[in-house]
Amino acid sequence: MIGYTRQKHVLIAVDCIIFGFDGSSMRQLVVKRSFEPAKGKWTLAGGFVQPGEDLPVAAARILTLLTGLEGVYLEQLAAFDHPDRDPKERTVSVAYFALIDINQYKQQLSNEYQAAWFDLREAPPLIFDHDSMVALAKERLRYKAAIHPILFELLPARFTIPQLQQLYESVYEATFDKRNFSRKILSTGLLVKQKEKEKESSKKGAYYYKLDKRRYQEKFHSFLNFVTDPEKLK
Amino acid sequence: MIGYTRQKHVLIAVDCIIFGFDGSSMRQLVVKRSFEPAKGKWTLAGGFVQPGEDLPVAAARILTLLTGLEGVYLEQLAAFDHPDRDPKERTVSVAYFALIDINQYKQQLSNEYQAAWFDLREAPPLIFDHDSMVALAKERLRYKAAIHPILFELLPARFTIPQLQQLYESVYEATFDKRNFSRKILSTGLLVKQKEKEKESSKKGAYYYKLDKRRYQEKFHSFLNFVTDPEKLK
């Protein structure tokens, strides 16, 4: 407990792990770094926190800059600060993970930043400690999605139950029984059936559903226990 | 994405929420701040991260300084950085929460720092945003303890099942059925019954148990579901 003078000052940055779902597998958005060190290498979207900004604001700014989207799901993951994580200067980075609807991203896409979506299982190595940030984010996503209905953030406003199941299956790299899955999902009372069907991916067509926003807010903190097997979480 | 030059540097600090269990209720350790601003007010144990230290090392250092204990359970909670959270200078603080055996603390107690244990329900207001750090830590503790067997960190090496139940009851501010509780706890296979009994708090005496360290490591990530009612978690 020492006074403020003579304390070392550090840089403070934010890095975003951005998840999306392309209809069949989970993807993450990474960019090519535009400055030294490690220029041209793949990296998480990130940047320094600006004066007057707090961390969530900085994370949201970076996300909007890259995707054109606002109001997306954003959650603080952890602070990373190994003194030598950035070779140039001591930088503390606070990682955030974001869940976005990949279709909206496509509409907004500007090619200003060299960004690319990679399948989570085939992503290239990233700079510094970004790979461990991603690993932690994947773990947290599984953990949280087993308990709270956050995966809806990855889908468009209208979606079908088979699409939702595909999403859960790719997050957990597992398969679920479709009868049990739909019953469990519907029993939450979170979904509202629509009159229209999605007819592209099958002949019969699957009914669209929408989230009941009111119940979603209310029930967000409820345990849903989509995944019971503990091994799938760690 | 801008170069490093001309970026603002900030102070980086660590604050520790230290939980203990006195046998009947949950307590937290707070200290009187020894320097301006807010000198003399109650605050979390904290300090600036020193050059060459990373965050967990700084948190452990602060904890050892205050309690004399080493190797205690320590987990990163979140980074806090409202630009005006510290009135003197922009400081990013990373909060950690610690679980310690309060009896060991008493043995090690040095009065060098003006520290005090408060019942969680009767703690005084703390400076800056420390109250919201504590609130988040309480939430995280409940959340995590519902899933992982972390509360053992708050007990001595030998403990009885009634003591353990008292601990869970004070964490969740609820009461549990003792028959169901002991069955559930014993079914984890985490406990080893001892031959001796604890005879102070009852005439019959309650058997001591110890943690099976090997199984504790193995099963740490398992769901235990001690608390099923979702309302108790948020």
Next chain:
DNA sequence: TCAAAAGTGTTGCGTGTACACCCATGG
């Protein structure tokens, strides 16, 4: 008419919960 995906019901089993009585002992 057939292939491909959507949708739906039942049963068994295991886990959680509610609940009541006996045991050991110090005073």
Next chain:
DNA sequence: CCATGGGTGTACACGCAACACTTTTGA
């Protein structure tokens, strides 16, 4: 001998998992 807290067993209900067949329709 009695008051206090410790320890145990059972029955019921609910939730989860396993499992197969019918429906729709585009090609």
